[in-house]
Amino acid sequence: MGTKRSLNDHELESSAKKTAGHWSKGLLSSMEDPELKVEEDDTTVVIKDKYPKAEVHYLILPKEDISDMSKLQKRHLPLLKNMFAIGERIMEENPNREIRLGFHAVASMSRLHMHVISQDFNSKCLKTKRHWNSFTSSYFVPASSIIAELEKNGCIKRMASKTAESLLATPLKCHKCSLEPKTMPQLKTHLMTHFKKSGCT
DNA sequence: GTTCTAGAAC
DNA sequence: GTTCTAGAAC
Numbered sequence: 001m002g003t004k005r006s007l008n009d010h011e012l013e014s015s016a017k018k019t020a021g022h023w024s025k026g027l028l029s030s031m032e033d034p035e036l037k038v039e040e041d042d043t044t045v046v047i048k049d050k051y052p053k054a055e056v057h058y059l060i061l062p063k064e065d066i067s068d069m070s071k072l073q074k075r076h077l078p079l080l081k082n083m084f085a086i087g088e089r090i091m092e093e094n095p096n097r098e099i100r101l102g103f104h105a106v107a108s109m110s111r112l113h114m115h116v117i118s119q120d121f122n123s124k125c126l127k128t129k130r131h132w133n134s135f136t137s138s139y140f141v142p143a144s145s146i147i148a149e150l151e152k153n154g155c156i157k158r159m160a161s162k163t164a165e166s167l168l169a170t171p172l173k174c175h176k177c178s179l180e181p182k183t184m185p186q187l188k189t190h191l192m193t194h195f196k197k198s199g200c201t
Numbered sequence: 202g203t204t205c206t207a208g209a210a211c
Numbered sequence: 212g213t214t215c216t217a218g219a220a221c
Contacts, residue, residue: 023202051203108202127203128216183215 026050027111031061043079046086049115051125053135056094056118060086066112069103069146069156077150084143087116094118101143104134105159105167114143119175120195129184130168136175139167 020029030036036047038058049057060083066072072080087101098119107113117135126132133139139159149156172187173180176194181187 026202125203130217185215 024108024110027059027061027109027113030059031111041082041086044083044086046090046116049117053123053126053131054118054121055123056090056097056099056116057123058090058116060114060116061111067110068107068112070158071112072146072150072156074150074154077147080143080147080150083114084147087114087143090116100140102140103143103146105139105141106161106164115140121175121191122195126188127184129172132172132184132187133168133170136173137167137170139164 020026030047030050031045033047036050038046038048040046040063043063045061045063047059047061049059062076062079062083064079066076084101091097091099091101100115100117100119102115103113104115115135121132121135146156171180172182172184174187174190174194179190181190
C-alpha cells in the first residue's frame with residue numbers, strides 16, 4: 001500500500017532551493033518581501049536587513065540587476081547618488097545615532113547593496129569576528145568613497161581576495177577605543193560601555 | 202549570507 | 212565541564 005508521508009528535511013531543502021535559488025541570491029526575494037521592504041522609488045528599494053547587525057540596519061538596493069561593484073560604470077552615478085541621498089535622509093531621521101553608509105569590499109550576497117548601519121552594533125545577529133571586521137575595518141568602504149572613485153576612474157577596483165580575507169581575520173578591536181578583546185562575548189559586553197541603552201530613563 | 206557542531210580553548 | 216570558534220554544507 002502507498003503510505004502518505006511528509007517530505008523529509010533533505011527534500012524540503014531541495015524544493016526550497018528550486019523556488020528560492022542559491023543563498024547568495026537571497027536579496028532578490030528579500031526585496032520583494034513586504035515584511036522587509038521599507039520604501040521604494042523609481043530606481044531603488046530600501047529593506048531592513050534580514051539579520052540586522054545593529055539597532056538600525058537597512059540595505060538600499062538598485063532595482064537594476066547589478067551583481068556587484070565591479071559592474072558599476074559612470075552611467076550609474078545618478079543611481080548611486082540617489083542611494084546616497086536616501087541614506088543621508090535616513091541619517092537625518094535618526095539624529096541621535098551615529099550611522100555609516102557603505103559597501104562591503106567583497107559582498108557575499110550578489111545584488112549590489114548599500115548598508116545603512118548604526119554604530120551601536122547592539123544585535124544578537126552580530127556573532128562572529130567576520131561580522132565585526134566586515135563593518136569596522138576597511139572592508140567596509142564608505143559610500144562616498146565609491147562615488148568618488150567612480151567619478152574619477154569610471155569603475156571600481158575590486159579588492160584582492162587575499163586582502164579582503166586578511167581584513168576579516170584580523171584580531172578583534174573596539175571601534176571606539178583601544179580595547180582588543182579576546183572573544184566576541186567580551187567585545188559585545190564591552191560595547192555596552194560605549195552605548196547606553198536608550199528608552200528607560 | 203546562516204546553521205550546525207566538533208573540538209580547541211579555557 | 213563549559214565556552215567559543217571555525218569549517219562544512221552534495
